[in-house]
Amino acid sequence: MSLLDFYDSLLLDLDGTVWEGGRAIPHAVETLTASSLNTIYITNNASRAPEDVAKRLQTIGLEVTDKQVLTSAQSAVSLVRESYPAGTKVLIVGSESFRDLARAAELEVVDSADENPEVVLHGHNPETDWAVLSEAAYALHAGATYIASNLDTTLPTERGLAVGNGSLVAALVSATGVRPAAAGKPQPTMLQQAAKVLGAQRPLAVGDRLDTDIEGGNAAKMPTFHVLTGVSGPIALLEAPAEQRPTYIAQDLRDLHRRPEELVPGAQGGFTARVDGADVLLERGDDAADPLAALRTVLEVAWSLRRPPELIRPMSAAAEKAASAWW
Structure with missing residues (x-):
């Protein structure tokens, strides 16, 4: 099975x-x-509406509807409505779809701290700039509640790891001393x-x-x-x-x-692992063994320790080959 x-x-x-x-x-x-x-x-990622995410998934060949998508923006709006009534003023650092979700939840979306928002909602938007962040800072200094869609510091892209929402949240935390509640994972x-x-x-x-x-x-x-x-x-x-x-x-x-x-930590691929001082020794192993088999073997031992091992020491040719694929 x-x-x-x-x-x-x-x-x-x-x-x-x-x-x-x-x-x-x-x-x-x-x-x-x-x-x-x-x-x-x-x-x-709070930058796109659920229906937009579904359409993008369809373009790569998946049969998906917007009902099969849940974004951190949706969860953040839900958090607001758990504690605040309809008509609550919110200032949103984020995309237009984030604003649409807030309006659909009967929140009043404002663009300026001068309008006395009770909540600042912060989600990823590639167009977020100094002026937008500063407006949020003014609102937080004035006492607004701070809720972030998520705190991911990076965002995977085809070019590598880009700046994530959590990194921009960190800028506001640095400027205001206010730490947000987070809706996402x-x-x-x-x-x-x-x-x-x-x-x-x-x-x-x-x-x-x-x-x-x-x-x-x-x-x-x-x-x-x-x-x-x-x-x-x-x-x-x-x-x-x-x-x-x-x-x-x-x-x-x-x-x-x-x-x-086959997927849980434990001895696999003919490998064994044991503790030697602060290190874990990876021993034996089949010549054609999957590097992940070696990794799962080591993890069972490493996770039994009170702190991460200082070194993983391959003790055979097969172990050396497998471990070299991890770095």
Whole structure:
């Protein structure tokens, strides 16, 4: 039985997991098209409306509706409405679609701190500039509540890691001393909302970033599936604190079709691992073994330690070959 047989739905991150800069990550579309599970796409990126995200997913070959998309902007607006009534004034650092979501939730969107907004909502928008950030700073200094869609410091693109919403949030924190509440991952809210939308009983949270996707899934008490196609690579896994450790470690989405026991940390590929002082020794191994088999072998031991190992020391030719693929 494959991993997919044990779950009834997939809660999928987008950037770094399904696409990168709007281009499909290899094998993602084919794998998801072949899956019969209910799926929902959950993104910390607040710059696009759900229907726009769905259309972009359609262009890479996925059959998706806007009901299968949940953005951090939607969650941020929901957070406001949990505590504030209709008609509350909000100043939005973000895209026009973020403003549309706020208006649809019966919030009054204003453009100036002089209009005394009660809340500043902050989401990713490539057009955000000094003037917009300064207007938000004025409002925060005047006592407005600060809510960010997400705190991702970087955003994966086809050219590499670009500046993410969290980096611009950091500028406002530096200028005002006000730290925001965050709606997106790693808070469990979005994943819990997504599971509720699907009526899921056994959801699997899928993502590429340990400090958002995986930590969020763990916080929501869901099994987590980490792919090495985006931000967090082998070194991040080796150094991951307990709350950021995934249930399954995969190369890409194709591994959803593998057996669960092949994807969890543990001895694989003929490798063994043991502690030697502050180091972990990687020993033995089959010549043709997958580097991820070696990584999963090491992770079982590394995660049993009180702190990350100082070194991973390959002790065989096969171990040296496997470990060299991690760096």
